[in-house]
Amino acid sequence: MQPSSSRLIPANSRVARHGAPTRRPRPASRPPIRGARTGLLALAALLLGAGVAGAAEAPELARIRYWTAPDHTRIVFDMTGPPGEPRFRLADSLTFEVYLPGARKSPALTTEFVGDSLVADIFTAVSDAGTAIRIGLKKKVTPLAFVLAPADGQPDRVVVDVPAPADPAAEKAIAQRVAELKKSRKLIVAIDAGHGGDDPGAVGHRRLQEADVTLAIAKKLKAELDQVPGISAVLTRTGDYFIPLRKRIDLARKYQADVMVSIHCNASRNRRATGTEVYFLSLTGATDEAARAVAEAENAADLIGGVPPETGNDLLSILFDLRQNDTIRQSSELAEHLIDALEADTRLETRGVKQAGFVVLKAPEIPSVLVETAFITNAREAAMLKDVHFQRKMAEMLATGLQRFKANRDKALGINSN
Numbered sequence: 001m002q003p004s005s006s007r008l009i010p011a012n013s014r015v016a017r018h019g020a021p022t023r024r025p026r027p028a029s030r031p032p033i034r035g036a037r038t039g040l041l042a043l044a045a046l047l048l049g050a051g052v053a054g055a056a057e058a059p060e061l062a063r064i065r066y067w068t069a070p071d072h073t074r075i076v077f078d079m080t081g082p083p084g085e086p087r088f089r090l091a092d093s094l095t096f097e098v099y100l101p102g103a104r105k106s107p108a109l110t111t112e113f114v115g116d117s118l119v120a121d122i123f124t125a126v127s128d129a130g131t132a133i134r135i136g137l138k139k140k141v142t143p144l145a146f147v148l149a150p151a152d153g154q155p156d157r158v159v160v161d162v163p164a165p166a167d168p169a170a171e172k173a174i175a176q177r178v179a180e181l182k183k184s185r186k187l188i189v190a191i192d193a194g195h196g197g198d199d200p201g202a203v204g205h206r207r208l209q210e211a212d213v214t215l216a217i218a219k220k221l222k223a224e225l226d227q228v229p230g231i232s233a234v235l236t237r238t239g240d241y242f243i244p245l246r247k248r249i250d251l252a253r254k255y256q257a258d259v260m261v262s263i264h265c266n267a268s269r270n271r272r273a274t275g276t277e278v279y280f281l282s283l284t285g286a287t288d289e290a291a292r293a294v295a296e297a298e299n300a301a302d303l304i305g306g307v308p309p310e311t312g313n314d315l316l317s318i319l320f321d322l323r324q325n326d327t328i329r330q331s332s333e334l335a336e337h338l339i340d341a342l343e344a345d346t347r348l349e350t351r352g353v354k355q356a357g358f359v360v361l362k363a364p365e366i367p368s369v370l371v372e373t374a375f376i377t378n379a380r381e382a383a384m385l386k387d388v389h390f391q392r393k394m395a396e397m398l399a400t401g402l403q404r405f406k407a408n409r410d411k412a413l414g415i416n417s418n
């Protein structure tokens with residue numbers, strides 16, 4: 001048996017993004033180089049030990065994508081069908097192996113893996129029995145691997161999350177910064193850019209992706225807020241990577257945020273739908289059917305981006321307690337301030353404040369709102385969302401709403417705000 005192998009081709013850095021179908025496949029044909037030989041031997045051994053799987057309708061490994069997040073690297077293997085029962089193992093402290101029994105490798109397999117601080121390289125090898133993948137690690141960590149079913153345009157996938165080692169110094173620095181902010185009595189605003197990584201969010205007019213728009217607006221909002229003396233902003237997401245909804249809440253809590261604003265773009269099959277909406281949590285049902293559908297679409301992020309099945313949880317139901325009543329009252333106030341501020345842009349029709357069961361709004365002690373900035377599926381509004389001037393205007397309006405919220409809150413707390 002002669003396993004074929006190829007080193008995956010490096011490319012420029014803004015790559016493997018959501019796998020936009022317009023991207024031309026890149027042939028992976030560079031010959032194996034330095035360090036590849038031992039990898040090949042290990043792969044051959046793996047394949048020999050694997051036995052021959054049924055070849056009928058074998059799924060193919062079609063594409064390899066990856067995203068670098070601050071605390072992990074995610075590698076996604078796109079399959080043309082269910083991958084059966086993949087096997088995962090740490091072959092040695094710096095080598096993680098994925099074996100896909102019965103799977104073939106697509107001749108058009110593309111990847112643009114360039115290596116990052118956690119992953120050195122990826123090799124694939126095929127035999128009659130299946131496909132083996134060897135992931136070279138840079139740090140001694142244990143990756144988490146799992147299978148994801150197709151969801152919202154995403155195919156069957158095998159996912160490997162390589163965690164960054166714990167960094168006590170960085171954790172300490174964050175804790176110190178939070179302690180300082182708390183002492184200063186600044187309003188800490190967690191800004192949550194919706195979606196990211198393998199969850200592009202709604203894909204709109206001219207394939208504009210929600211995840212890109214939300215990050216751009218979130219960064220501009222942070223810049224706006226950081227200029228306000230009594231406010232300090234933190235971002236839950238700073239780049240293009242996936243964060244499960246629960247973890248977004250955890251991040252806001254880690255920063256001891258006083259409020260959380262989650263930024264999104266609305267989408268509708270009706271291309272004429274337009275306008276802006278601000279949501280806060282409902283515990284008893286949505287404002288109306290349309291609001292329920294919006295929450296359902298946003299809550300699907302975890303299915304699309306993918307969390308390991310065992311961590312998909314129902315914890316949220318036990319989080320509710322009496323604190324939540326006051327949190328929801330404050331969330332409602334914040335939503336009203338934001339929608340009022342958004343009226344400053346006459347190009348946007350304000351569709352009002354609404355309620356629905358968004359997972360990301362379920363922090364029990366942090367007043368939280370979700371802003372559906374505009375419709376990415378409407379040609380005119382998509383053009384606005386893409387425009388940096390509109391993004392800045394949106395950030396300014398949201399900052400104004402947050403300042404008014406803060407002024408009211410300070411008055412109620414007897415704080416002399418500036």
Ligand SMILES: [Zn+2]
Nearest residue numbers: 194201264265
């Ligand atoms: Zn969204």
